[in-house]
Amino acid sequence: xxxxxxxxxxxxxxxxxxxxxxxxxxxxxxxxxxxxxxxxxxxxxxxxxxxxxxxxxxxxxxxxxxxxxxxxxxxxxxxxxxxxxxxxxxxxxxxxxxxxxxxxxxxxxxxxxxxxxxxxxxxxxxxxxxxxxxxxxxxxxxxxxxxxxxxxxxxxxxxxxxxxxxxxxxxxxxxxxxxx
Amino acid sequence: xxxxxxxxxxxxxxxxxxxxxxxxxxxxxxxxxxxxxxxxxxxxxxxxxxxxxxxxxxxxxxxxxxxxxxxxxxxxxxxxxxxxxxxxxxxxxxxxxxxxxxxxxxxxxxxxxxxxxxxxxxxxxxxxxxxxxxxxxxxxxxxxxxxxxxxxxxxxxxxxxxxxxxxxxxxxxxxxxxxxxxxxxxxxxxx
Numbered sequence: 001x002x003x004x005x006x007x008x009x010x011x012x013x014x015x016x017x018x019x020x021x022x023x024x025x026x027x028x029x030x031x032x033x034x035x036x037x038x039x040x041x042x043x044x045x046x047x048x049x050x051x052x053x054x055x056x057x058x059x060x061x062x063x064x065x066x067x068x069x070x071x072x073x074x075x076x077x078x079x080x081x082x083x084x085x086x087x088x089x090x091x092x093x094x095x096x097x098x099x100x101x102x103x104x105x106x107x108x109x110x111x112x113x114x115x116x117x118x119x120x121x122x123x124x125x126x127x128x129x130x131x132x133x134x135x136x137x138x139x140x141x142x143x144x145x146x147x148x149x150x151x152x153x154x155x156x157x158x159x160x161x162x163x164x165x166x167x168x169x170x171x172x173x174x175x176x177x178x179x180x
Numbered sequence: 181x182x183x184x185x186x187x188x189x190x191x192x193x194x195x196x197x198x199x200x201x202x203x204x205x206x207x208x209x210x211x212x213x214x215x216x217x218x219x220x221x222x223x224x225x226x227x228x229x230x231x232x233x234x235x236x237x238x239x240x241x242x243x244x245x246x247x248x249x250x251x252x253x254x255x256x257x258x259x260x261x262x263x264x265x266x267x268x269x270x271x272x273x274x275x276x277x278x279x280x281x282x283x284x285x286x287x288x289x290x291x292x293x294x295x296x297x298x299x300x301x302x303x304x305x306x307x308x309x310x311x312x313x314x315x316x317x318x319x320x321x322x323x324x325x326x327x328x329x330x331x332x333x334x335x336x337x338x339x340x341x342x343x344x345x346x347x348x349x350x351x352x353x354x355x356x357x358x359x360x361x362x363x364x365x366x367x368x369x370x371x
Contacts, residue, residue: 090236116366149309
């Protein structure tokens with residue numbers, strides 16, 4: 001089973017899809033742990049680059065991730081396998097909810113579980129923030145930059161899409177015309 | 181033809197849905213509720229609640245749910261509803277395939293170019309800022325309660341967050357195990 005990378009990729013993303021609660025960013029710590037730390041399919045730098053690409057592209061963040069990683073592993077068939085993995089748990093669970101128990105959201109057990117999970121999800125997203133800092137070459141002299149980005153999004157309410165585009169365009173102009 | 185229309189609408193949402201799940205939800209509302217009347221407003225509210233409280237990306241959850249309910253609302257059988265889900269979900273994912281594969285093809289040629297390298301060097305710390313923003317945005321009463329509202333829940337929430345951070349960062353506990361532990365703690369302490 002170890003030798004079959006399609007199956008391994010599919011199962012890894014199935015697991016990620018199944019345990020991602022609260023959408024896009026909640027998946028980052030899981031993907032980072034599985035894809036970067038465990039399987040070493042990407043290094044930290046490429047993982048960061050993939051994040052900026054997925055953010056700049058339209059579509060479902062998690063799906064963009066799975067397609068990119070699948071393509072890097074085994075081309076189109078790899079991306080199909082990984083995307084199927086990330087989509088399948090959602091698809092099955094939502095269909096079951098839609099068909100059988102609409103009153104699901106009122107369930108007291110589910111509510112208690114979510115009260116415990118939500119604060120943990122927030123903390124889990126903070127972990128790659130710290131872990132990826134070094135790969136992003138953040139130092140005391142340039143830490144103002146990610147902090148400014150965070151404030152622009154969280155406080156000023158600017159969409160991350162615009163931030164990524166602005167930084168990319170700025171760096172393009174700098175790299176093309178000013179960097180000797 | 182309902183299924184073709186479903187495909188077209190969700191392909192469009194996948195293609196123009198910049199900014200992740202929540203941005204997509206508002207597009208879905210515009211198309212599925214306001215423009216096509218496939219869902220009622222309260223059914224849409226159900227989608228939002230269910231997408232947030234089930235695992236998986238919100239974009240996929242909402243496409244699957246909207247695909248099913250739209251078809252069943254039009255008087256088709258639940259089986260056709262499943263087909264509707266399949267159509268909507270495939271359609272919402274398809275633009276991602278085309279775009280990501282295209283970007284990778286272009287990047288292959290330019291990855292080592294000095295200008296591309298400069299761009300990614302600048303983008304990496306920005307992405308860390310993005311993640312930090314996600315953390316800040318999630319520090320809400322909905323996720324943590326508040327001392328005024330429910331002191332007990334607030335303290336437990338803060339404790340669980342700190343424990344989850346310390347556990348995964350310092351003790352390298354797998355995030356999935358951490359989520360299961362906090363789910364169990366939630367069940368014990370909040371039920």
